[in-house]
Amino acid sequence: MIKGGATHIGVATDHVIESFRNGLWPDYKTSEGVEPDLLAQFPLLEDVLSAAGIVVWPMVEFEADDALAAAAAAAARDERVERVIICTPDKDLAQCVHGTRIVQLNRRTRVTLDEAGVIRKFGVSPASIPDYLALVGDSADGYPGLPGWGAKSSAAVLAKFVDLESIPLDSRDWHVNPPKASALADTLSRERERALLFRTLATLRTDIALLEDVDHLQWKGPTPAFAALAARLDAA
Secondary structure (H helix, E strand, O other): OOOOOOOEOEEEEEOOOOOHHHHOOOOOOOOOOOOHHHHOHHHHHHHHHHHOOOEEEEEOOOOHHHHHHHHHHHHHOOOOOOOEEEEOOOHHHHHHOEOOOEEEEEOOOOEEEOHHHHHHHHOOOHHHHHHHHHHHOEOOOOEOOOOOOOHHHHHHHHHHHOOHHHOOOOHHHOOOOOOOHHHHHHHHHHOHHHHHHHHHHHOOOOOOOOOOOHHHHEOOOOOOHHHHHHHHHHHO
């Protein structure tokens, strides 16, 4: 990203994989099953990034995705910022996309999504992404969504009603006709509280006191510590 012209950059890490969300849903993702060798690389990654002169946010109570969301919102409030690019393939970050000012870049596929791109991909606007994930679930984060609610049915209903609270419990009032609409409405009626909980899990926190001044993110090159750290790693 720096080679591509980015002048200000920050990197968020899950310093501790568990977060406040584990207290809300017992099956939320944990570090269980993660290879110890992989977990051991996180502190090293943070050290290398810091030595390279890049701002690092090692997250403990919150997740790395929360940090990216909070930093993107803070940066976008600065009129000097031309564009905010969130570099991650995680679909929950799509909720942070705003017009063409805050976009999401999947570095692996080289696809950049603006607001129109999010709508094309998911069938809903960025504002509805947490509600969408609440219905369809997110296996990577460990919550299942609601039975029967797939991507197409969730997108069709939320494209019309935007959020969970606005979805009528009688499918005859939907004026859209996903397969088994009546059964979907019954499920939502029975499991609405669980759906609201899943939406809380999917909603990223932008109220974290993370970034006071976007100038703090300006990359000015590696610190004096970088050469020694690089030499130590080369010798390992």
